[in-house]
Amino acid sequence: MARTLRETIPFRLTYQHQSFGRCSRERMSVFLIALFACLLFHQDLAYLLDRTCEGHVELGPKITAGIDARYYDTAWMASLYDGKREFVGGGSLISKRFVLTAAHSGAKNPQFVRLGEKDRSCQISICTAVKEYTVQRFIRHPRFDEHSSKMLNDIALIRLTDSVEYTDNIRPICIIVDDSVHFPEDMFVRAYGWGLTTTTTTELSDVIKTIRLRQTRPSECYDSLHVNLTDSQFCAGAFLGGDTCNGDSGGPLAADFEYQGKTSYVQIGIVSYGSTKCNTKGVYTRVENYQKWIVDTVQMYEERLVYPDCGSEWHGDIAVRLWEMTLLQRTIIGTLISDRFVLTVASDLPTDVTKITVRSRYHTDEIRVLKIDKHPKFSPSSKSKENNIALLELAQPVLIQDLVKPICLTxxxxxxxxxxxxxxxxxxxxxxxxxxxxxxxxxxxxxxxxxxxxxxxxxxxxxxxxxxxxxxxxxxxxxxxxxxxxxxxxxxxxxxxxxxxxxxxxxxSFEDFIKEKVVGESMAVTSTYNQWTSPKLTYRNPPGSKNNI
CATH class of the missing domain: 2.40.10.10 (Trypsin-like serine proteases)
Structure with a gap:
């Protein structure tokens, strides 16, 4: 990143904020998330996405061009790697399971995320503060369009397979969740990354670099890049020389900002795209315009209970199988997972729903089954009994009480x-x-x-x-x-x-099957990795990537 920090022009979108008061959704799971967002934005529940984020501590001198950032507090910085562990871009840790980055970074199919890394040449076995996590999902903004000449909605979230353990070297950057907060249009920000430090070489920086930029009028990006920006993008440049460049894609732009009586280091933008020469203004995704999408997505993909009023204890720490149901004359066990659904095996279940009832372990009343849903890929003739799972929808809700309660399922x-x-x-x-x-x-x-x-x-x-x-x-x-x-x-x-x-x-392994039946929500997420072509502008991907827009 030294004098040039982003990739060549990446884009982001003009996300039109709809009224957060529209909290009715067709499906219960989506409704709950919408309700959360409504409460969040309309009952003064403004807050930081992860309250453990901290203020910025600069241990090095102020800079005016790209310099070594090893002595800056960059505990939130993330480096992205593909399946061959080749560096593909940057990002920022925003919670224990999520990294914020650019949507176009998905073109390189990131498979691993490293946190706490400052010098990429230092092996993890030596630099023990660095931790590597596997990418579980790459979630691009749904309105990101790689074919659009406006290059909008260049924002994505990476969900990690494991929860991050915060340390002195690994902490989240602050994301303000408050639609009343708007950052100044001319504020100074810092960009971070491992991108090219000069266009005369294709070697990325091993050491993390930083550069101080100032937001400028959109017309300046039009003059230098010939692009019209939306309100979800901003233009920024360094007055004394320097720029983001290839390899900086997805990295954060951040600044100190006083919020709720405390100065926090807040993410303002994401490196998107710029000139192939990396010597002029650049285009960046404006994070504040995506508050709602970030919150909704994090809530949608965070680990949560299918049925919150669940349990396996009775009067303290006494373990009791409150969720156990018997069926077919006690030859098969069923498990209550909500007040209307019992989970069991597909094998040996009859096809005639009238021939099956369930009974709680602690109650004698039989409950009629309304519908049997065997997994569509279950085959009784399979030697492995693969997909041996079924859901029984009950004719009426089970009364949840001391001795009858669904098992906890996330x-x-x-x-x-x-x-x-x-x-x-x-x-x-x-x-x-x-x-x-x-x-x-x-x-x-x-x-x-x-x-x-x-x-x-x-x-x-x-x-x-x-x-x-x-x-x-x-x-x-x-x-x-x-x-x-x-x-x-x-x-x-x-x-x-x-x-x-x-x-x-x-x-x-059957989350999608269960969610689709029980809460009417399919978990299928399409992670399509795209390529871009353009004769003038490029994303800030590493050299060798298809950077042109």
């Missing part, structure tokens, strides 16, 4: 770390449920032991001795903190058992 889950089953011992002198921690068997080992194929959406454990744990549909779970409360979460249900090994249907 969507947008993080990877498993432990597995726990709540089991009754064969020895009847041992009273109550016992928490048994189980070790997962590698799927290839499981296949060898069972003599059956094991699919990616299945998982295996050794059958614990001395416990009753064999009915299809029986639950495997994990203890985890969700929204500040430790909960027992559903992980899998028994599909079949062979040679002392239990094969489970991994429920986390």
């Amino acid at each position: 969507v947008n889950s993080t990877p498993l770390k432990t597995l726990t089953a709540l089991l009754y011992a064969d020895n009847r002198r041992i009273l109550g449920l016992q928490r048994q921690q189980l070790a997962r068997i590698d799927n290839s080992v499981c296949s060898t032991k069972t003599g059956l194929p094991v699919e990616p959406n299945q998982l295996c454990v050794e059958k614990p001795s001395g416990y009753r744990y064999d009915l299809p549909g029986s639950v495997l779970g994990t203890y985890k903190e969700v929204n500040g409360v430790k909960r027992y979460l559903l992980v899998g249900i028994i599909s079949h058992i062979k040679n002392g090994v239990i094969v489970f249907t991994n429920v986390q």
Whole structure:
């Protein structure tokens, strides 16, 4: 980034703010998110997206052109890498699971994000403060159009597979969520990145660089770049020379800003595009115009409970299978996941819905089933019993009470770390449920032991001795903190058992199926990586990329 910091002209969009009062949505899950946004923007609940973000601490001298930024506090800076771990651009950490970047950065298919990195030449084994995370989803703004000459909506969010652990070297940048806040049109900002420091070379900077820029009139970008900007973009340049350049795409532009009586280091823009010569004004995405989209997207993809009034404890820490339902004369176990749906295995279920009822473990009343939804890709003849999962829609809601409660089930889950089953011992002198921690068997080992194929959406454990744990549909779970409360979460249900090994249907692999049926929300997210062509302007991608717009 030294004297040239962005890529060549990336774009962003003119996002027309609709009334945040429109809080009715067709589907419940979307409605809840809309309601959150309405409360957020219309009941004075203005706030920082992640309140743990901190003010800026500059440990180095002020600069007027691109210089070494190692001694600046850049704990929020993210570096993006493709599957070969080649650097593809920058971004900024905005919460424990999300990185903000440019939409056009998706063209390089980023697969990994490094946080706490200042010198890219330093190996992670040596620079132990650097942490690498896997990209789970690349979420471009829905109105980003790579074919538009206006290059609008150049903004995207990266959802990480694991939650980030904040340290002295890794913290989020501040994102103000308050539609009454507008930044000055002529404010000074700082841009950060590892882009080219001169156009006479194709070598990116190993060390993070920074440059001080000032927002200018849109007409100045028209004069130098011949582009008309929208109100969701801004023009900026360095008066004493310097620019963002190739390799800086997606990086943040930030400034100190006093908000709610505190000075915070706030992200103002995102490096989008500019001149191929990297020596004039550049175009940047205006982050404040995307507050609502950022909040909605983070809320949509954050880990959350399918049914909040869930639980597996009774009067304190006593584990009870409050969610357990029996069906087909107690030959199959079902699991209540909401007041209207029971999750179970697809195998052995009848096709005639009138032949099946469910009964709570602690109540004698039978509940009629309205509809049976087997997974569309389940095949009874499959040796592996792949996709062995089904949902039973009940004819009437279950009364949620002390001894009847859905199991906790999350969507947008993080990877498993432990597995726990709540089991009754064969020895009847041992009273109550016992928490048994189980070790997962590698799927290839499981296949060898069972003599059956094991699919990616299945998982295996050794059958614990001395416990009753064999009915299809029986639950495997994990203890985890969700929204500040430790909960027992559903992980899998028994599909079949062979040679002392239990094969489970991994429920986390069927988020889309469950959400579509239970809350009417499909999780499918299209991450299409695009290329751009243009004779004059380029995104700030690294050299060798297809930068032209």
